[in-house]
Amino acid sequence: MLDQTTDTARRDWLSLLAKSPTGRARDLLSALDLSPSHELLRAPEIGSVMVRGRAGGTGAPFNLGEITVTRASLKLACGTVGHGYVQGRSKEDALSAALIDALMQTEAADHIADAVLAPLRQEMATRRATRAGKAAATKVEFFTMARGED
Amino acid sequence: MYVAVKGGERAIENAHAWLGEERRGDRDIAELSVAQIREQLKLAVNRVMAEGSLYDADLAALAIKQARGDMIEAIFLIRAYRTTLPRFGGSLPLDTAEMACERRISATFKDLPGGQVLGPTFDYTHRLIDFQLAANGEVAEAPSRETSADPVPHVTGFLNREGLIEEAGEGEDTPPDLTREPLEFPADRSLRLQALTRSDEGFALGMAYSTQRGYGRNHAFVGELRIGEVAVEMEIPELGFAIEIGEITLTECETVNQFTGSKTEPPQFTRGYGLVFGQSERKSISMALVDRALRWEELGEDNVGAPAQDVEFVLSHGDNIQATGFLEHIKLPHYVDFQSELELVRTLRKEVEEARAAADMANQVPEAAE
Amino acid sequence: MNSAALSGGFANPAQEAAHGFRALMNAMARPGEIFEVSGGQGPAPLSIGAAVTLLTLCDADTGLYLAPSFDSAEMRGWVAFHFGAPLVPAERADFALGRWEELLPLEQYRIGTAEYPDRSATLIVESDSLTQNGATLRGPGIKDSAALSLPETTAFQANHTLFPLGLDFVFTAGAQLAALPRSTEVN
Numbered sequence: 001m002l003d004q005t006t007d008t009a010r011r012d013w014l015s016l017l018a019k020s021p022t023g024r025a026r027d028l029l030s031a032l033d034l035s036p037s038h039e040l041l042r043a044p045e046i047g048s049v050m051v052r053g054r055a056g057g058t059g060a061p062f063n064l065g066e067i068t069v070t071r072a073s074l075k076l077a078c079g080t081v082g083h084g085y086v087q088g089r090s091k092e093d094a095l096s097a098a099l100i101d102a103l104m105q106t107e108a109a110d111h112i113a114d115a116v117l118a119p120l121r122q123e124m125a126t127r128r129a130t131r132a133g134k135a136a137a138t139k140v141e142f143f144t145m146a147r148g149e150d
Numbered sequence: 151m152y153v154a155v156k157g158g159e160r161a162i163e164n165a166h167a168w169l170g171e172e173r174r175g176d177r178d179i180a181e182l183s184v185a186q187i188r189e190q191l192k193l194a195v196n197r198v199m200a201e202g203s204l205y206d207a208d209l210a211a212l213a214i215k216q217a218r219g220d221m222i223e224a225i226f227l228i229r230a231y232r233t234t235l236p237r238f239g240g241s242l243p244l245d246t247a248e249m250a251c252e253r254r255i256s257a258t259f260k261d262l263p264g265g266q267v268l269g270p271t272f273d274y275t276h277r278l279i280d281f282q283l284a285a286n287g288e289v290a291e292a293p294s295r296e297t298s299a300d301p302v303p304h305v306t307g308f309l310n311r312e313g314l315i316e317e318a319g320e321g322e323d324t325p326p327d328l329t330r331e332p333l334e335f336p337a338d339r340s341l342r343l344q345a346l347t348r349s350d351e352g353f354a355l356g357m358a359y360s361t362q363r364g365y366g367r368n369h370a371f372v373g374e375l376r377i378g379e380v381a382v383e384m385e386i387p388e389l390g391f392a393i394e395i396g397e398i399t400l401t402e403c404e405t406v407n408q409f410t411g412s413k414t415e416p417p418q419f420t421r422g423y424g425l426v427f428g429q430s431e432r433k434s435i436s437m438a439l440v441d442r443a444l445r446w447e448e449l450g451e452d453n454v455g456a457p458a459q460d461v462e463f464v465l466s467h468g469d470n471i472q473a474t475g476f477l478e479h480i481k482l483p484h485y486v487d488f489q490s491e492l493e494l495v496r497t498l499r500k501e502v503e504e505a506r507a508a509a510d511m512a513n514q515v516p517e518a519a520e
Numbered sequence: 521m522n523s524a525a526l527s528g529g530f531a532n533p534a535q536e537a538a539h540g541f542r543a544l545m546n547a548m549a550r551p552g553e554i555f556e557v558s559g560g561q562g563p564a565p566l567s568i569g570a571a572v573t574l575l576t577l578c579d580a581d582t583g584l585y586l587a588p589s590f591d592s593a594e595m596r597g598w599v600a601f602h603f604g605a606p607l608v609p610a611e612r613a614d615f616a617l618g619r620w621e622e623l624l625p626l627e628q629y630r631i632g633t634a635e636y637p638d639r640s641a642t643l644i645v646e647s648d649s650l651t652q653n654g655a656t657l658r659g660p661g662i663k664d665s666a667a668l669s670l671p672e673t674t675a676f677q678a679n680h681t682l683f684p685l686g687l688d689f690v691f692t693a694g695a696q697l698a699a700l701p702r703s704t705e706v707n
Binding site: 007010011014015018019045046047048049050051052053054055056057058059060061062063064065066067068069071073083085086087088089128129130131132133134135136137138139140142 | 206232236243266267317327386391396
């Protein structure tokens with residue numbers, strides 16, 4: 001069993017990979033020209049996940065609808081196991097995510113973190129900040145024009 | 151009776167070929183790409199995702215292209231595709247308080263933490279056709295401002311602190327799923343919310359409007375409407391912890407409804423809830439109003455016989471794929487059914503004619519005797 | 521989750537699940553006939569027949585009951601990784617897996633309702649061997665009569681009287697499987 005800090009770090013990179021735009025993690029990984037030999041534990045598989053909301057935002061859960069998710073699992077020659085889950089229907093992306101997850105548990109971790117995860121994280125933050133900035137510009141600044149006495 | 155016939159095959163094949171050609175339209179005009187539909191007809195894509203009950207913008211855009219813009223046909227394609235997917239499991243319930251809001255307004259409080267954020271809305275447009283778009287649709291980048299890290303709490307939370315609004319209530323961790331078990335009545339609220347969020351937008355709008363016009367009036371205020379992205383988390387058994395498996399845009403509407411109290415409940419505000427895939431404002435407000443109307447029984451209100459209070463009526467007729475399937479099937483061959491009706495009408499007519507002839511004869515007899 | 525739990529799934533899920541499904545469908549359609557299956561391999565003592573049955577029929581929507589001799593950490597991990605069936609007590613199970621003696625009493629499983637006879641359990645019974653002799657079977661899918669090495673007869677006779685409600689059974693031994701639906705009369 002992994003310790004708590006490792007779990008948190010792994011949770012972070014897996015979540016980042018899941019939400020990255022189609023093909024992006026794959027491109028960054030293939031630019032590194034690593035092709036570690038591996039064996040598939042679970043061939044890439046397209047499926048769905050039922051998304052649940054809560055009545056009133058905080059109450060009883062209900063089924064909102066599904067999202068498409070693709071997953072894959074593999075084992076590197078050294079025995080390290082990687083799992084990939086990505087939103088959407090790209091089998092290549094699920095494989096890349098599983099490969100990155102596995103490599104992040106090996107000596108290659110620092111290299112992958114710099115060359116793949118850091119740019120993904122940066123791009124996501126930029127995209128988010130851009131939209132947040134535009135939303136902020138549409139925030140209403142009320143000011144009182146007149147206040148009647150009667 | 152059942153009669154099997156053949157002979158339509160070639161006609162059907164040729165009809166499909168022509169359908170394909172009509173979908174393409176004039177070949178001198180550039181073909182639409184799926185990415186163009188996804189980016190430039192985003193609200194259509196959102197509707198197909200919401201009513202198709204599958205969040206996948208590329209797939210919804212492709213369905214719209216294939217369906218030639220017929221939204222219900224596109225939703226049908228998505229629903230059919232959805233059934234072919236293995237389901238990996240259910241997500242943890244979404245935390246909409248953590249939404250990265252792109253729009254957030256309240257009709258009940260002017261100054262509220264997080265502020266009124268208009269977002270990309272049609273609300274203040276003049277609804278004048280913009281002829282410039284016909285020539286050139288390029289736009290400048292929208293202005294941006296620095297953001298604050300202040301939280302954007304739910305409006306109903308403020309009222310809750312004063313005890314002026316009902317609690318949101320609790321329920322089972324694994325809610326019932328109408329895509330797995332046939333709908334049975336009475337349906338509990340989680341089942342109603344699932345049915346409403348995937349129901350036809352026009353139907354939900356009509357039902358909601360009927361409550362505003364007095365058919366089960368429930369005095370709704372839009373306590374809050376928020377649109378933005380929320381992460382979807384799921385427990386992954388092989389990892390032993392939850393990860394985010396995606397991110398989706400949602401529209402959430404919480405209505406605050408006047409409630410004078412009933413035999414079982416004190417006077418307080420009550421809630422209606424709408425949560426819909428994508429930017430789907432009209433639908434989520436409609437959903438919240440209809441949700442509230444359907445709650446009459448648990449709140450101890452009177453059933454005034456309004457359509458929007460009738461759970462069986464609302465849930466059985468709101469699904470546009472069920473509705474269109476049953477409606478459109480009547481245009482398909484019913485030759486044998488109709489043949490029997492034809493026989494019946496002919497027989498009835500013959501009987502009537504014979505009876506009339508007999509009556510005429512009887513009337514003529516006395517005359518002849520005169 | 522240890523790495524043994526991660527292997528032994530279908531290498532080519534679409535094809536192998538289709539082959540598994542065909543074998544199970546034929547087994548149900550021709551009670552007493554024995555079929556060979558392949559492609560799935562779970563943790564010991566799970567047979568190939570039972571592994572293929574589970575991989576083919578179970579998913580996140582089907583509750584699975586594991587009888588004590590199959591309820592190991594390895595088995596739980598294998599189930600979670602390959603098909604994600606929630607593990608449930610016998611009385612809520614859609615599928616139950618175990619040796620005959622430990623699956624008893626049959627009264628604890630769901631037999632369906634008059635409106636939904638399909639809301640009933642299918643028992644996967646791990647056996648030492650399967651042979652076409654023993655109890656005599658008659659009913660739909662059997663020309664005159666068939667025979668199958670059942671662990672007993674009374675329980676299946678009682679189950680048949682519940683028809684259209686009742687339980688269905690898949691017997692597995694090594695790579696072999698045979699089935700006994702509720703519609704079969706046992707003597």
